Amino acid sequence: MNYKLIKNNKEQKDSGALSLLPVDPQWTLDEIIMSPQVREAVDDAIAFCKNQKQIVEDWELGRFLKGDGGCLGINMHGSPGTGKSITAEAIAKAIGRQIIMVKLSEMIDSLQGQTEKNLTELFDTAQEGKHIILFDEADSLLSKRSSGTNNADATNIIKSHLLNLMDRKNVIVIFTTNFFKNYDRAFVRRILFNIHFPDPTKEELTKLWEFHLTPKVPKDVSYEQIADMSEGLTGGDVKHLTLKICTRLSSNRINRLDEASMKSIIDEYKKSIKQNANQQHQEIEIVEQNKN
Structure with a gap:
């Protein structure tokens, strides 16, 4: 696996900067066992990614997309071990892009405003390098917004910032989760493809x-x-x-x-x-x- 280091570990420790590591995807769709229904949905997502310019620009769908064309969101949900994460790699490989696998523990920062800066840097890096972003176990970030505590207010600010980035940045983002029911509806509305991975027959x-x-x-x-x-x-x-x-x-x-x-x-x-x-x-x- 080839790693391209954007911020090395020393720089991250010294400056508090986020470490972003685009990697070459290893899996192909033909190596993954999935139902015909899931494969069809995945193929549709890949087709949109490959033909996004034609769909958004030539056919003028960009008229109702914000910013640079809007984030293309793909969400894969189902039980643990049903192949969601490796399918994300296969999608990246199918369209010939590297993938940034986000560790939410690194993304979330206790300093006020730093998490939002980390998210902005992530989306900017992905857009500039044409990388795909993968948020694994995304329900911890995309869960329903709450109120009543200082911690809830701070978390809501982070989620609102992510929603804004999804509106304004032309980036492919893949989310995987075992708890899709916990997603905030505002995120669901911004995700074009929601693909359920059932337990295997x-x-x-x-x-x-x-x-x-x-x-x-x-x-x-x-x-x-x-x-x-x-x-x-x-x-x-x-x-x-x-x-x-x-x-x-x-x-x-x-x-x-x-x-x-x-x-x-x-x-x-x-x-x-x-x-x-x-x-x-x-x-x-x-x-x-x-x-x-």
Whole structure:
């Protein structure tokens, strides 16, 4: 992966400047397993990106777009591990652009006005270099505006600034989220493409296992059988399970995958997911109780 350093780490520490790292996207659409409906929606987004000049200028849609033509927003939402982030890379690769993967922890600054400056620098850099911006887990930034506290007022100023940038800058911005329902309606109205990534079907799970668990991995169980055991899991889960399986095979903890060993590993993984979800739910309840 080729990195182009806009602000190096030393400069960032010395001056408080934002570090922006456009990268070459690695994934292609043909490598990603998705439903025909999702692929069609993604293809539409790519077609708009490629033909934006014709659509906006030649066909005069720019008459009702603000600033330099308006930000092209693409939002991808669905369960964790359904391929949203890698699809963002594939979109960038399809239209031949580098992508700036934004870390919101770096974007948000405690100094008054600095977060807005960071966002402006991000959009300016992306527009000048024709880069795509990716906000992963964007619900933390695009959530509904609130009121009543100083912190809420400061957050609302940041969100209003982002809305203004989306109106004024000619930039492609991709958002991904597991919590689309938390988005503020003002952001939803500015996003042209909203693409839902559903959990994989059995057929898609079979293809995911075929992609991850190659024929070179010693096994006496079919991909269809593994897909049956994996109901309710996503592509991200399949990736993690593949790493776990191959680690155990390489260390001789198991010699060859069969139906029993595969079921044991998947059941163990599902149990850990459920325990983690229960723990997170309990933590959220504690936070809500403390608020009250």
